[in-house]
Amino acid sequence: MNKPFISLCPEITRANALTLMDWLEDEAVTRYLRDSRHVSRSIEQAIGRIQLPILTHLFNQGGRFFMAYDRHDVPVGFVRLVKKGPDCEMVLVIGNRDNWGRKLGASAIREGMKLAFFDMRAEKLIAKIHPDNARSLNAFLRSGFLLESETPAMKSFAINSERYLRLLRESPAAHTSVIYITEIDKARLRSLIELEQGSDIFELEHEIERAVVVDPRQVAEDVVTMNSKALLEVGNEEVQVALVYPEDADGGVEKLSVCSGIGTAILGYKEGDAFDWRSPNRTCHIRIRKVLYQPEAAGDFHL
Structure with missing residues (x-):
């Protein structure tokens, strides 16, 4: 890269x-x-x-x-x-x-x-x-x-x-990939940002503001939306994650808070996208290998 x-x-x-x-x-x-x-x-x-x-x-x-x-x-x-x-x-x-x-x-x-x-x-x-x-x-x-x-x-x-x-x-920066967020997810995440006290919450706000906003019924099925499950490659390790709101997170990768470093990082990317992201102690190279489940693609618009 x-x-x-x-x-x-x-x-x-x-x-x-x-x-x-x-x-x-x-x-x-x-x-x-x-x-x-x-x-x-x-x-x-x-x-x-x-x-x-x-x-x-x-x-x-x-x-x-x-x-x-x-x-x-x-x-x-x-x-x-x-x-x-x-x-x-x-x-x-x-x-x-x-x-x-x-x-x-x-x-x-x-x-x-x-x-x-x-x-x-x-x-x-x-x-x-x-x-x-x-x-x-x-x-x-x-x-x-x-x-x-x-x-x-x-x-x-x-x-x-x-x-x-x-x-x-x-005018997105040349070094970044375009990311997508649904109208519903953007509204919910904006409400979350107003309440969240984490030191890195500004990273999530930045990603929300730069994202292309799409109708939930028209978002591509290979995009990581809220409550999606995806197979990631983080460095040399493969991990399966679910991207969730903080109250649903379990502290691990099985239910990964959108307010966490990698959680914020993967929001809005699609299958095949690869990018670098700084975690607290090191820079990670992340690739979205596969979106295993997306609520919008499954018709689960209530999630």
Whole structure:
């Protein structure tokens, strides 16, 4: 699978901090990064002062910091999101220059947008970019950002939540497959999201918003809808699951909550679809081998 893939992880380890320091010693990486020397000194001081394996709290001072991982679970950069009132500002770095040109930056931007609008509830997302940073300028423009203001030293781009949602529905990202959801499932899941308190519920909301909505009587019989049963290939393992609402889940894969990582992941995909999805500790490659049962195909519209 050659499509670009990035996942953003909020946990920052001591090893991550050392990697960040290496990146920030490369002038090509820091050339357009504001306050890079200050950031590098702060990281070095934190590592020397605090002997802990997890340093997340230090990196989240004044904003939220995420390490960007590729599909092989290798850190390739970072994203920082700083909420200022209703708006949010994004800082993005792909740290190893060997990864430049692989469209990982655009993928990281999409993941950052998802967090900003669905998790942090920003009304507008802003990116301030040096005019000579052509690679970043192009990545943000391709992601739907519009030029808002400029000076000789800085261009400010922005995208508001309304435009983001419209592009999410009308212009799906090239690296993602189209997914489908029935009108009934969408209504039920939206009600669920209003009540659910899980930390990753924004992932489900994102999937619902980007899905193509179809009539329950017209959905293709090989699509994973709510209460469907499917045979999956997760990594090198085959598992049979039923996709259910949280109150019907059993804590295992036999009845898999739609609010769980893999449960959210498979909603709306069809037989033969394959994709990468970040679970809490690793990236999984998932393939929908077969839809064994679908309520709509069986005429069980009450489920």
